[in-house]
Amino acid sequence: MPGILVSDDAPANTTQFEKSKAYAEQEDTFFDDGREEELVEFIQKRSEQVSGSPSKVLQAIDEFARTQKYLMNVGEDKGKIVTDLIREVAPGTMIELGGYCGYSTILFGAAVRDAGGKKYYSLERSPKFAKVITTLVAIAGLGDFVEVIVGPSDEGIKKLHAQGLQKIEMLFLDHYKPAYTTDLKLSEELGLIQKGTVLAADNVIKPGNPPYLEYVRSSVAQKKLRLTQAAKPDTENFPGRAATQYSKVEDLSMDVKGNPHLIYESRLVDSFEPTGVPDGVEITRCLGVDESG
Numbered sequence: 001m002p003g004i005l006v007s008d009d010a011p012a013n014t015t016q017f018e019k020s021k022a023y024a025e026q027e028d029t030f031f032d033d034g035r036e037e038e039l040v041e042f043i044q045k046r047s048e049q050v051s052g053s054p055s056k057v058l059q060a061i062d063e064f065a066r067t068q069k070y071l072m073n074v075g076e077d078k079g080k081i082v083t084d085l086i087r088e089v090a091p092g093t094m095i096e097l098g099g100y101c102g103y104s105t106i107l108f109g110a111a112v113r114d115a116g117g118k119k120y121y122s123l124e125r126s127p128k129f130a131k132v133i134t135t136l137v138a139i140a141g142l143g144d145f146v147e148v149i150v151g152p153s154d155e156g157i158k159k160l161h162a163q164g165l166q167k168i169e170m171l172f173l174d175h176y177k178p179a180y181t182t183d184l185k186l187s188e189e190l191g192l193i194q195k196g197t198v199l200a201a202d203n204v205i206k207p208g209n210p211p212y213l214e215y216v217r218s219s220v221a222q223k224k225l226r227l228t229q230a231a232k233p234d235t236e237n238f239p240g241r242a243a244t245q246y247s248k249v250e251d252l253s254m255d256v257k258g259n260p261h262l263i264y265e266s267r268l269v270d271s272f273e274p275t276g277v278p279d280g281v282e283i284t285r286c287l288g289v290d291e292s293g
């Protein structure tokens with residue numbers, strides 16, 4: 001494929017992609033066409049060998065995506081960026097937006113558990129995919145550690161807040177691309193984003209997420225100024241089919257303003273999609289609140 005750096009032996013997260021590990025190419029229709037059920041069958045057939053081992057279940061999911069059909073997982077290279085961060089932050093709880101078949105759920109759930117954490121929440125809109133996550137998480141032995149919350153992410157965030165969640169320690173954003181910004185602003189309004197909160201956002205290069213990058217890289221003054229201007233729909237400025245990626249444009253509230261006083265420090269970590277296509281993870285840390293008014 002053009003534009004892809006390849007090597008047979010480079011380790012993950014260097015400037016090169018190890019092509020022997022590439023997933024099957026992404027087709028025009030690349031999810032919800034029966035492949036998720038095929039994956040469950042593939043893993044269940046191997047359950048004796050992989051049961052109770054997150055890393056073995058992940059290897060089996062990778063094997064399916066390499067030899068059978070593409071899966072829209074975060075993959076090994078970008079996954080390592082986030083697991084390294086989990087080891088550093090050691091969050092008590094972590095939330096992901098968009099769980100799909102549970103690859104990130106198992107990879108990051110195990111990392112949070114191994115770092116001494118208490119719970120991993122996976123917010124997944126599709127009841128069918130939520131069932132796949134629950135099945136594979138149970139095979140990996142993480143059934144008691146992971147809670148899957150079925151429904152749109154904004155409802156899941158509000159539910160967790162209503163149940164007493166006071167702060168988001170770590171958030172992985174990997175769902176409907178325009179909802180990254182809206183859900184972050186909602187979390188800000190609920191007071192869940194505080195000094196020390198760490199955000200990891202997938203796919204900020206492929207397919208890209210210009211509104212999210214603009215928001216987390218803005219100063220407090222820039223965010224305050226933008227609030228005085230007319231609001232733009234969150235589906236604007238998306239490349240290709242990113243805005244409609246999950247079959248239809250989701251309803252996103254235009255009323256969510258966020259908290260412009262939160263100070264962020266944000267940086268891109270370059271990496272690769274599991275197919276070898278260049279992508280990156282945006283890592284954002286909340287440094288506190290600007291009290292100057």
Ligand SMILES: C[S@@+](CC[C@H](N)C(=O)[O-])C[C@H]1O[C@@H](n2cnc3c(N)ncnc32)[C@H](O)[C@@H]1O
Pocket residue numbers: 072073074075096097098099100101102103104105123124125126129151152153154174175176179246250
């Ligand atoms: C790219 S996949 C997630 C991949 C997963 N994080 C992994 O790496 O294994 C995106 C998922 O987000 C889900 N999704 C889309 N919009 C959503 C929303 N508003 N709330 C929750 N989940 C959503 C889709 O159903 C899909 O399963």
